Amino acid sequence: MKQRNVYPFAAIAGQERMKTGIMLTVINPSLSGILIRGEKGTAKSTAVRGLAEILPLLEVIRDCPFHLAPDEGGDCCTECRNGSCRDRRLNGKPAETVKRKIAVVELPVGATEDRVVGTLDLEQALQQGVKYFEPGLLAAAHRGILYVDEVNLLDDHVVDVLLDSAAMGVNTVEREGISYTHPARFTLVGTMNPEEGELRPQLLDRFGLCVNVEGSRDTAERVEIMERRATFEEQPEVFAAKWEETSRELAASVVAARDRYISVRVEKQHLFDIASYCIDVGVDGHRGDIIMLKTAKTLAALHGHTTVTSNDIEEAAQYALPHRVRRQPLQDIIQDVSQVRRAARKNIEGEKNAAGKLL
Amino acid sequence: MSSPCTVTGRIPLQRPLYPFSAIVGQERMKLALLLNAAAPAVGGVLIRGEKGTAKSTTARALAQLLPEIAVRKGCTFACDPARPAEWCAACRDTNRDDSSIVYRRARLVTLPLNATEDMLAGGLDFSATMANGTRAFQAGVLAKAHRGILYIDEVNLLDDHLVDLILDVAESGVNVVEREGLSLRHAARFAIVASMNPEEGSLRPQLLDRFGLCVEVTSEADPAERVQLIERREAFEADPIAFCRTFADEEAALSARVARAREILPTVTLASQLRKYISELAMSRNVAGHRADLVIERASSAYAALEGRDTVNVKDIMEVAEMALRHRSREAVPPPSPPPPDDDNGEESPYRTPPQEPTRTREDGEASPPPAAFPSGSQDLSNQQERQGGFGPAAADALFSIGEVFRVRRLQPVEDRLARRGSGRRIRTRTADKQGRYVRSRDNSGGQDAARDIAIDATLRAAAPYQISRRVATGRDTVVIRRQDWREKVREKRIGSFILFVVDGSGSMGARGRMAASKGAIMSLLLDAYQKRDRLAMIVFRRREAGLLLPPTSSVEVAGKLLREMPVGGRTPLSAALVKAHGTLEPQLLKDPNLRPLVIFITDGKANVPLDERNRPMEEALRLAGHIGIDSRVRWIVVDTEERTGVCFGLARRIAAALGGEYYSIDDLKASHLVGVIKGL
Structure with a gap:
């Protein structure tokens, strides 16, 4: 073909x-x-x-309808019509594989x-x-x-x-x-x-x-x-x-x-950065935090380093948060996360200043 | 025939669950779940x-804390050995000594959203039936959840x-199966644990x-807690088994606490004056029925048992009362929607009122009514307006903010039994295409197109009883299926409808904040339309003409944006609006003759621009309305924006009558006026 x-x-x-x-x-x-x-x-x-x-x-088991890797198995194998690999494996032999x-x-x-x-x-x-x-x-x-x-x-x-x-x-x-x-x-x-x-x-x-x-x-x-x-x-x-x-x-x-991904480390400080980022822009629930951390780690791995930097976090927000920022009903998804954060920060600062003046 | 199942060949797919005790925060939710684990009689969360x-x-993690229960070996219904009356056939047959009793954890069974009815209630066991030629029952989700928890x-x-079925079984504690030639009943007592996001509908x-x-759960606001949360999640995903091991002690302790609570629960006593206190508590919150009292009693006993005590005190009751009353109370707890204006207790609401737009908005129509608005006491509207020279300058246009947003009552197009295509959630319909939930099968062996959407399971089930005789007759040793066995799938699903908004943008709408209220009403209807996946279009009429502001679309966002920016001012060309509405519906109905559109006409009915200069505007509009209203496929809903105070003209009501549609005021649209606050949840 x-x-x-x-x-x-x-x-x-x-x-x-x-x-x-x-x-x-x-x-x-x-x-x-x-x-x-x-x-x-x-x-x-x-x-x-x-x-x-x-x-x-990829290395996959030959004719496996589930495209399993040679070391994978599961419930699906018990009722699989491709009985040959099951039998081989039960007998302690490795399954035949192909690359694709x-x-x-x-x-x-x-x-x-x-x-x-x-x-x-x-x-x-x-x-x-x-x-x-x-x-x-x-x-x-x-x-x-x-x-x-x-x-x-x-x-x-x-x-x-x-x-x-x-x-x-x-x-x-x-x-x-x-x-x-x-x-x-x-x-x-x-x-x-x-x-x-x-x-x-x-x-x-x-x-x-x-x-x-x-x-x-x-x-x-x-x-x-x-x-x-x-x-x-x-x-x-x-x-x-x-x-x-x-x-x-x-x-x-x-x-x-x-x-490299497995060995990427994150400093505690950066975790706080992520959490406060999510709080600032207003994210519902915690999935945003978790995904943002993973994204930052993946970005670090892609950029070739083993520790997450602030740049990675800033960049991760652009991928992980746009669709999670709390919106008004029927409002469009926001385009620029960092802009939202700056606005939110400004508000907080403003409130602090106002409070300071009052006191 | 060899069975494909080889139990020995099982290679398990291990996937540990996130431990319950590792969940950060969310104390109320955890407590509610633990109460149910300790005392299923609390009745779910x-x-x-x-x-x-x-x-x-969290709900899934609870599975690991459920106490052990006694079951008989080989019993698929988890019959309680202590209740002989409920035993299934297998339990009755086995010898009744204790040797066949084994202990296992109570189960938490998840009901997938796409479950079919026979999965839920149980149905004919295909393999067993085929293999043995006798009818065998395959237990459904409800049977598996017996003495455990059903998670939805x-x-x-x-x-x-499905909801109806679950409720019915939960109520009676018995699942009665009368289908596919099966007739049996088995005990099914379970607590329902369910989760929902209120944004998605009530x-x-x-x-x-x-x-x-x-x-109610909300996200943590404390950065330290959030950090702890992501750290734990990361650690769990990196190495689930090691992570679970670090929490093993805590899990075991919690599990032991639940088991101990179950043991002492029967001995927990509640003083009679406390019982009185509970009922007063419930009464003070205006709770309907007596279930709340009962739940509080059971939950507070469970709470005391979890604490290791055998008497309930006031504190226990206070701990659990709120959870039992919150969704039953008709007062006190602010309804989830609309958020009251003084909503300062952080109550999460599915609808946040859109922000006012002070920069380009006149908040209050009363303060500066647009010049084109006529005095509300005028009798001969049309003529007076004509004389006033309604050609107000463009500067007279005004923008109004969106007023109060509320939950709307259920609005449905004309119902019927036609099959249609589409998706959405407003109307339930038979579907003609192969999508939709397979609700049941029907005998279609004689029909045209019989093989188009065959219900294999039903077909095989229909054929199964005859296999032995047919094999003998044909001499084949495979399954013999005759045309008379063919069963067709009957599918059903909810589809969205087509909603046309016809909005009066004339100056008269600007008076007394009417436009803000109307926009609020439209916004509410839009939100409802979003939840039901409707297609929308919007016509706005003002000055001399009616324009299709939003051509038919599914994007509620665009509609919302247009609504915010919609100006108000000028006269009221009601006739033009009716013609435009008709013109918009026509092609839609041609495209899909089965469509049942809903037209929501938002106006005060004060027509003052005729299509033909010689006609009186109101008469013309009424005549047109009578004409257009003939098509019974369209449901017209006229929302009157006229103030109820002062002089009423009731013109919108006349229009509604002429259209053969319904008539509501904005207040009538609110769901809360119909069924009380609890509906809002």
Whole structure:
């Protein structure tokens, strides 16, 4: 089968925040996904595909419907139709494995819940009269990227299921007489156009990161984008070769960051910074704090150091907080978090001054 | 036929839960949960609060503290060995000595939002039925929760028919299954622990009252606590097992405390004067019914038991009373919405009143009524207005802030049994596409398109009893399915509706803060529309024409923004508004003939600009209204903004009558006027 050409991630002009955001979630899937808000045609899906293309290959068990790693196992194995690897493992032998690229699984807007979480295997049920689990898109996305276009148009409970799995790393199915659990650790990338309506606050909050994208306003950059795209379409191989070096470096930095993440340390003082940041801008609940810390650590890892700096924290706020800042009913999501904080700080200072004068 | 299940091949997927004792703060919530663990009779907890406040984490963590209960080996219903009357068939069959009794922790069973009815109540066990050719029952979530806790996350989003089922079983303590040829009953006594985010919509009062206790959670304001919280969470995620080990002692101590409390609970006594005190407490808060008294009594006993005492004192009662009264009281506790103006106790409200916009707003219409406003005593509106020369300069336009925002009563379009497509939450409908909750199956073996959305489980269940005879007849050894077995899925879901707002922006609306109140009403309706996922459009009419300010969209945010910026001034072209509304609805109805739109017409009805100069404006408007109102698919709601004090013209009421629609004043729209404060929760 001929490989479909993918536009190289590194060759995407502009959209720095989106690119970094996607890289962060790929480095650290426990950030539980990124929400990209913005117009059509801003290289959202190109970026996701481009990144998946250059990441290192995964080792998976051969023919495993759940794409398990060789050392993984679970409830799902007991009722898996691929009995051979189970038998091998029970006999103490390692399972056969193959290497493959990171999967980018796309979830269409019309997807039904049974396709997403998986359902009863009809064929087996009818022919053998046995109850086998037919894995859904969540199983397909295990250890890969789940790309959900127009996430705000999805049925609410499908989004619920997605975010649940993204956060827990496990998909639990309880429907149509089957009760089933399988690992589903994936990087969730959701996109939406805010003009078509917002996500529910509860769901919004569960996306770890949120970035706003818009088309470039710079003529020179737009021309650059057009030129690159044109070159790519004329001679994809040549174009890809030209960017290969940069791509490889990028992939290496992602892999290195992933390894470094565990050893990243945070000083106590910075934890206070995070907490006060969240209090200043007004964040509901504590998920913001937790995600912000993780983001700061991931950023530090990506930038190549092992301690979190104030810059990392400031930058992390831009990813972790925009959609969490408390809003008036029906107000739009804020664009600039640090501006909100400055305003809040000013208010506090103002109040302090006023109090000082009174005293 | 070989069974695919090999128990020996089980490779467990370990995922430790966050320990209960490691949760920072949220003392009320933890106490409420512990009370239930110690005394399930307290009747559950409802946890209300903003997102990300460890609601679910805490509830799930409770599972590790539940005391051990005695069950018989092999019993799927967790029958209590001490209650022979409730024993299931398996328990009755086994020998009744104590050898088959084992002890395990009471369970906390989570009900997923996407659960189907047969998962909840139990249904036909597919494998067993197929394998043996006899009907076997597969226990549902309710059976698993027996003698334990049923946990429902986001309970306010749970489908109504599931809620009804749960309530019914919780009330009676027995689950009666009469479906798919099964007929059995089993005991199902459980405490319901549920969490919800009030931003997402309210809970029905009946359900609310079912919860023994109710606690509100908010996020911590203290940076030190927040830091501790993130540190712990980080540590947990880095190495869950090691983290749990550091809290093992505390967990064990807490678990022992709960177990001990259960032991001494039967001996805890409550002095009779305290019982009197409890009922006075409940009465002083105007509580409906007697459940509150009972709950306080049980909860305070549980509290004393948790403290290791066998007598209840006043302090115990004070500790728990608030949790039992908060959601039942009709006074005292400020209703969650609207926030009272003097709301200074930090009560979290789902709706924060939007800030006033002092810079470009005239707060009070009374202070400076726009020139175009006519005197409220005028009798012949149309003519007088005509003479006054309503062509006020543009400078007469005014902006008004958004007034009080409240929870609106339930407004629904015309109901029917048509199947439709879409999503949302306003109306429940049969769905034509394959989405939606599979509520049940129906026999469609003779119908067209029978194979389009087959309910496999039901089909197989229908076929299962005949397998042995059919196999003999056909000589095949696979499942034989005949067309007569085919069952089709009946799906149902709530979809949003289409709501058209027609807003009067004329000068007369500017008088006496009417516009602020109207904007408040519209804002409330918009919030309601958001929660129900409606599509919206907005028409504003003033001066000589009516304009489609907001074309049909799902973005409530845009509507809110437009509302804030909507100016007021000029005359009232009511006829033009009606024509425009009709013109906007027409294409929508053509596109989707099954649509049942809701038109909310906000006006004082003082029409003074006719479409045709020769007509009297009011007569023309009424005639048009009569004409447009013929389409029964559209539901018209006229919201009268006229002040009730002073001289009333009742013009809006006449318009409503002509349209064949309903008539409300702004106050009528408020949900609180209908069912009392508790509905607001």
